[in-house]
Amino acid sequence: xxxxxxxxxxxxxxxxxxxxxxxxxxxxxxxxxxxxxxxxxxxxxxxxxxxxxxxxxxxxxxxxxxxxxxxxxxxxxxxxxxxxxxxxxxxxxxxxxxxxxxxxxxxxxxxxxxxxxxxxxxxxxxxxxxxxxxxxxxxxxxxxxxxxxxx
Numbered sequence: 001x002x003x004x005x006x007x008x009x010x011x012x013x014x015x016x017x018x019x020x021x022x023x024x025x026x027x028x029x030x031x032x033x034x035x036x037x038x039x040x041x042x043x044x045x046x047x048x049x050x051x052x053x054x055x056x057x058x059x060x061x062x063x064x065x066x067x068x069x070x071x072x073x074x075x076x077x078x079x080x081x082x083x084x085x086x087x088x089x090x091x092x093x094x095x096x097x098x099x100x101x102x103x104x105x106x107x108x109x110x111x112x113x114x115x116x117x118x119x120x121x122x123x124x125x126x127x128x129x130x131x132x133x134x135x136x137x138x139x140x141x142x143x144x145x146x147x148x149x150x151x
Contacts (some may be wrong), residue, residue: 006031007151008018009038010047014148017051062110065139069103070125073132086128092120103135
């Protein structure tokens, strides 16, 4: 069970994962060792899954961000597992969700340019034997960056 101090610690780490135990302790009115122990407990309990750097896709030459909806022709466990294996091998697919509704999957992709997105759709996704249909949307502007989870 999370107490208010745990929630404050998690919120602070979502904003800045580089905070030291000393800095966390100062923010939470704890000693550095208390803050460090709480962080370790939250990590071992699975509340904190990882620490990552947020990179700028534009500076990395990834000029096209898109969302791709994928519908499979058949929906057996083997087909789903095969498609999941495919998307796990593609670096340009940064997130993937199974969905309710018309599409079975929603993929978030980053590509260098439109020809690269076209190749991903036609040579990779549509070439997969279980894929029946693909629909893509290109992001024009991201008006809200990926935000911390609500606490």
